[in-house]
Amino acid sequence: MAQAQNYIISASVDQIDAAFENFGQQYPSLDKPFNPTAPSEAISLSPEVVRCSSLIVAACGHLSANVNVPAMSIYATAGGFHVSAALGAALEGNTVEILRDHPSGLSIYDISAQNGMDPIHLGRILRLLATHHIFIEITPNVFKNNRLSSMMDTLKTVNEIQSDPENKHVGTPGMSALIEHTCDEIMKGASFLTEFLTDPVMGSSGAQEHSPMGVAFKYNKPSWEWYENPGNEYRVKRFMAAMEGSTKFDPPNAILQGFDWGSLPSKALVVDVGGGMGHTTKKICEAYPDLKYVVQDRPMVIEQGRSKFWRNEFSEALSDGSVVLQAHDFLTEQLILHANVFLCRMILHDYGRSMAKVILQHLRDAASQDTKLLIVDTIVPYACLDESQMEAGRGIPGMEFPQPPAPLLANLGKANAIPYIADFQMLVGFNGEERTIGTFTELLYESGWKITRVFTIPGSIHKQILAVVA
Numbered sequence: 001m002a003q004a005q006n007y008i009i010s011a012s013v014d015q016i017d018a019a020f021e022n023f024g025q026q027y028p029s030l031d032k033p034f035n036p037t038a039p040s041e042a043i044s045l046s047p048e049v050v051r052c053s054s055l056i057v058a059a060c061g062h063l064s065a066n067v068n069v070p071a072m073s074i075y076a077t078a079g080g081f082h083v084s085a086a087l088g089a090a091l092e093g094n095t096v097e098i099l100r101d102h103p104s105g106l107s108i109y110d111i112s113a114q115n116g117m118d119p120i121h122l123g124r125i126l127r128l129l130a131t132h133h134i135f136i137e138i139t140p141n142v143f144k145n146n147r148l149s150s151m152m153d154t155l156k157t158v159n160e161i162q163s164d165p166e167n168k169h170v171g172t173p174g175m176s177a178l179i180e181h182t183c184d185e186i187m188k189g190a191s192f193l194t195e196f197l198t199d200p201v202m203g204s205s206g207a208q209e210h211s212p213m214g215v216a217f218k219y220n221k222p223s224w225e226w227y228e229n230p231g232n233e234y235r236v237k238r239f240m241a242a243m244e245g246s247t248k249f250d251p252p253n254a255i256l257q258g259f260d261w262g263s264l265p266s267k268a269l270v271v272d273v274g275g276g277m278g279h280t281t282k283k284i285c286e287a288y289p290d291l292k293y294v295v296q297d298r299p300m301v302i303e304q305g306r307s308k309f310w311r312n313e314f315s316e317a318l319s320d321g322s323v324v325l326q327a328h329d330f331l332t333e334q335l336i337l338h339a340n341v342f343l344c345r346m347i348l349h350d351y352g353r354s355m356a357k358v359i360l361q362h363l364r365d366a367a368s369q370d371t372k373l374l375i376v377d378t379i380v381p382y383a384c385l386d387e388s389q390m391e392a393g394r395g396i397p398g399m400e401f402p403q404p405p406a407p408l409l410a411n412l413g414k415a416n417a418i419p420y421i422a423d424f425q426m427l428v429g430f431n432g433e434e435r436t437i438g439t440f441t442e443l444l445y446e447s448g449w450k451i452t453r454v455f456t457i458p459g460s461i462h463k464q465i466l467a468v469v470a
């Protein structure tokens with residue numbers, strides 16, 4: 001029974017051990033806090049180690065589905081939201097920061113004295129999480145951080161957070177913000193998924209004013225606007241920090257890999273559509289200063305970008321005109337005609353098919369025959385073999401990929417859960433969608449574009465999809 005998975009696990013463990021031995025290092029310990037600058041963390045992210053660790057996670061997931069009592073597997077899955085709720089509560093109670101300076105652990109009473117939560121409830125929360133390898137219960141009712149819990153450290157002191165709670169996540173690495181955001185408004189929205197899907201209007205409207213999160217919080221407008229409501233000051237700041245945190249799923253210069261920005265002629269115009277404050281444009285601009293850039297976003301975001309980002313970090317780019325910040329609604333006619341590149345990074349996934357088509361058609365109407373469209377989004381793999389993409393020359397260049405060994409799922413199962421979770425974040429929050437290559441191909445075709453190549457960026461959950469006018 002399960003010999004194949006067993007073999008994959010042990011062969012992959014041996015390969016990881018050998019890779020670490022080569023560097024005279026050991027795999028980072030789960031029992032110790034996460035140290036982003038440790039050489040062992042860098043080795044753990046090297047392509048060969050990531051390939052082996054993905055096989056281990058996929059095979060362990062497959063093996064446990066095989067051997068666990070079916071009722072236990074299903075009930076543990078159904079009750080998974082309790083783990084999310086516990087994680088949200090632990091983070092909102094600043095538990096990671098409270099435990100940071102206590103490597104030997106703190107009792108639930110000492111933690112409770114700092115965050116005001118009932119110690120018994122706190123113990124139950126942390127025990128559920130420790131059972132999922134987040135925190136460690138070292139002796140009864142005494143907990144400490146481990147590699148997973150400490151990844152969510154804001155790096156602020158408890159005093160700093162408590163004296164300015166609204167800004168808890170501002171200026172932090174963002175992982176804590178991303179997880180709190182997921183365990184708060186996204187989880188609350190997800191609990192109304194069925195009501196949303198079975199609603200005769202909302203279920204198939206594709207409109208951004210309809211979303212499971214809107215059902216949960218009783219609003220009928222795009223979630224972007226809801227975030228700006230009075231009372232949502234903490235959530236909106238956390239959401240912005242979470243967006244920054246989500247960049248951790250990409251290597252720092254991912255946007256400079258893949259598409260060859262150097263192939264553009266000098267002074268070529270790059271329009272970063274829905275570019276946020278302009279973080280991505282700044283990276284490209286620093287590497288390719290002879291190109292021209294326009295960052296477009298909603299007025300409030302553009303204003304924040306001007307005052308809080310560019311003026312502090314790269315004011316010369318605004319003053320010499322290399323970068324222009326422009327308030328623009330991408331659901332309306334595109335103002336800039338014949339740009340060399342329209343960049344849409346993490347934009348289309350916020351929208352369902354009908355609205356994504358509107359955005360793409362506006363870009364198509366403004367494009368020339370030479371305009372390139374570069375979409376940066378996750379491509380959700382099918383959970384089965386996609387034979388149309390398997391061999392070079394048959395599918396879209398860049399989409400062919402090696403198949404994992406049998407009997408693992410073609411998408412690597414649990415090792416590759418993030419694209420599916422991201423897809424549901426989009427559905428719940430924005431009535432949006434992370435797409436399969438089949439859906440991208442159809443959507444682009446229906447909007448007058450044709451995919452010419454896909455770039456895979458090592459270590460990134462996002463792909464770059466390059467399209468031209470069809």
Ligand SMILES: C[S@@+](CC[C@H](N)C(=O)[O-])C[C@H]1O[C@@H](n2cnc3c(N)ncnc32)[C@H](O)[C@@H]1O
Pocket residue numbers: 224243273274275276277279280296297298301328329330331344345346347350
């Ligand atoms: C997920 S963020 C991506 C930001 C940026 N492209 C990046 O990769 O970091 C989506 C962005 O789309 C912007 N946005 C949403 N609706 C918009 C609209 N109708 N017109 C222009 N920008 C919009 C949001 O303000 C936000 O900055």
